[in-house]
Amino acid sequence: MSTFLDISNIDMDFPTPNGPFKALKEVNLKINKGEFVSLIGHSGCGKSTVLNIVAGLYQATKGGVILNSTEVAEPGPERAVVFQNHSLLPWLTAYQNVELAVKQVFQKKMNKAEMKQWIEHNLKLVHMDHAMHKRPSEISGGMKQRVGIARALAMQPDVLLMDEPFGALDALTRAHMQDSLMEIQNELNNTVIMITHDVDEAVLLSDKIVMMTNGPAATVGEILEVNLPRPRARLALAEDKEYNRLRAEVLKFLYEKQRKVENINISKSSISDNETADVG
Amino acid sequence: MTTITRLTDRLMIDKSKVTSFLSWMGQASKALLLPVIGITVFLVIWSIAANSINTSLGKFPGPVAVAGQFGALYQEHNAERVKAEAFYERQDKRNAARLEVDPSYVVKIRAYTGKETFVDQIFTSLVTVMSGFLLAAVIAIPMGIWMGLSPTLNAALNPIVQVFKPVSPLAWLPLVTMVVSALYVSPDPMVSKSFINSLLTVTLCSLWPMMINTSLGVANIDSDLVNVSRVLRLSPLTHVQKIVLPASIPLIFTGMRLSLGVAWMVLIAAEMLAQNPGLGKFVWDEFQNGSSESLARIMAAVVVIGLIGFLLDRGVLALQRWFSWDKTK
Numbered sequence: 149m150s151t152f153l154d155i156s157n158i159d160m161d162f163p164t165p166n167g168p169f170k171a172l173k174e175v176n177l178k179i180n181k182g183e184f185v186s187l188i189g190h191s192g193c194g195k196s197t198v199l200n201i202v203a204g205l206y207q208a209t210k211g212g213v214i215l216n217s218t219e220v221a222e223p224g225p226e227r228a229v230v231f232q233n234h235s236l237l238p239w240l241t242a243y244q245n246v247e248l249a250v251k252q253v254f255q256k257k258m259n260k261a262e263m264k265q266w267i268e269h270n271l272k273l274v275h276m277d278h279a280m281h282k283r284p285s286e287i288s289g290g291m292k293q294r295v296g297i298a299r300a301l302a303m304q305p306d307v308l309l310m311d312e313p314f315g316a317l318d319a320l321t322r323a324h325m326q327d328s329l330m331e332i333q334n335e336l337n338n339t340v341i342m343i344t345h346d347v348d349e350a351v352l353l354s355d356k357i358v359m360m361t362n363g364p365a366a367t368v369g370e371i372l373e374v375n376l377p378r379p380r381a382r383l384a385l386a387e388d389k390e391y392n393r394l395r396a397e398v399l400k401f402l403y404e405k406q407r408k409v410e411n412i413n414i415s416k417s418s419i420s421d422n423e424t425a426d427v428g
Numbered sequence: 429m430t431t432i433t434r435l436t437d438r439l440m441i442d443k444s445k446v447t448s449f450l451s452w453m454g455q456a457s458k459a460l461l462l463p464v465i466g467i468t469v470f471l472v473i474w475s476i477a478a479n480s481i482n483t484s485l486g487k488f489p490g491p492v493a494v495a496g497q498f499g500a501l502y503q504e505h506n507a508e509r510v511k512a513e514a515f516y517e518r519q520d521k522r523n524a525a526r527l528e529v530d531p532s533y534v535v536k537i538r539a540y541t542g543k544e545t546f547v548d549q550i551f552t553s554l555v556t557v558m559s560g561f562l563l564a565a566v567i568a569i570p571m572g573i574w575m576g577l578s579p580t581l582n583a584a585l586n587p588i589v590q591v592f593k594p595v596s597p598l599a600w601l602p603l604v605t606m607v608v609s610a611l612y613v614s615p616d617p618m619v620s621k622s623f624i625n626s627l628l629t630v631t632l633c634s635l636w637p638m639m640i641n642t643s644l645g646v647a648n649i650d651s652d653l654v655n656v657s658r659v660l661r662l663s664p665l666t667h668v669q670k671i672v673l674p675a676s677i678p679l680i681f682t683g684m685r686l687s688l689g690v691a692w693m694v695l696i697a698a699e700m701l702a703q704n705p706g707l708g709k710f711v712w713d714e715f716q717n718g719s720s721e722s723l724a725r726i727m728a729a730v731v732v733i734g735l736i737g738f739l740l741d742r743g744v745l746a747l748q749r750w751f752s753w754d755k756t757k
Contacts, residue, residue, distance in 0.1 A: 203659065204658075222658075223655070223659045224659065225660055225661065227659070229655070229656075229659050231652050231655070235650075235652040235653060237670070238754070248660065
């Protein structure tokens, strides 16, 4: 299979009062079409920075990203982002939030009725059709994140970028959302990059787990292939030998090979604001 | 409580309804009673103080004298209206008579030129302040949005805004007057020069709070929402419409309330000096007039000016509630 998304030799420096801070150094990653890839690593290791560079929200200092044989230069709907804190426009209903994206992306390709159908289809996909005319303040955190996912899916992106999509949710809601995401993934077979802190989530959802070393100058440490058969069932996997082996591999990487040296002051002051929100 | 229990038992009414009614009564009386007490105490102190101040125009007016002037001012207004009606009636009759004699006569209707009453002056002031304020809003809000979106423009304009913001209307007025009389030359002017002078002075002073608050609101939009807009590649116009405006409405309205407050304060001073026939001119004329009633009439104007200022602020607040997506604020 040919490479669909190619992240090659990325360096990222952030300017600080004490000179540039090297957040990423020589990050290389190749992702195939339809692959579900998780990025895992300790807080402040630059996972979000990688995602933001792929999204085009940050410009890499060195190196570049090629998606579908075109270089990424700016943000665009073909690389839809699901933000950690949903980022729905609070003055629009769930339907209108998705509509804003659909109108923008399918302006010329769809008529009004088709758009309405497409918006409703996507909200149904995330099980939000019952509350689509509610404002974000009127629905729960999990529901907001569902709408955020529906908005991203509705753009029909080449690659779906998820920045800790379930990080702010309670454990039970998170499990529900993971099941929903697997169900959607079975149907659509999207190319996905997801940032996570949750080892179980990474093993359960991914085809590939990319483990990142600690910053500064973070890079890809190891890549773990997850060859568990799909569809995957949470309960059955709990007893599965291969599942537990993979889980142990990730834990070993995080807590033995890349043991986080606690130095909160450095990681807070020198890393860009979206990384300080990461809490392991 | 025991009496209430006995009472409710005997009348067989729901006790919780009675207690909730009583607590509602308690709250209502607190909300009403305390302001009433405050106003009463103020009136008492005012009348005692007024009694012991002697000016060259007699004793300083107490609450009773001022209340009396409200009645007098209203009656003067009615009397002037009667006069005006009589004038137009006479004019109509005269014109009809001339038409009868000479059918080719072109009827001329002349406006009544009696003196403005207090009520007319209130109305003039309101028209002036709203015109000046709206002109300021039309300039300041788009400018503020632009400044908020562009840090470069903000850095360039910020020093100018900061320097002009604290300038008193009295300093602007002579300049405005000279510029208006040089540029606004028309044989048959639609509105008087004094109106334009007051209006422009109000505009110059009420631009700044709106501009500063709008740019602040726009510059501080949640960066995630801006990222959503970037990912969707919204056009600049759609970005402003769908993201910037709804997000910065609270601060835009805060700026508008501050500006309207400034505008109303500035207007009274501007009208005094520009001789625009509004409340400011009323105060000035009464001061020059110097009758034994002048001070009471000025005090009545002060109360009216305060009330209108308060109502204007509430008006903008109501407008904000109606406009904003967030009904809780």
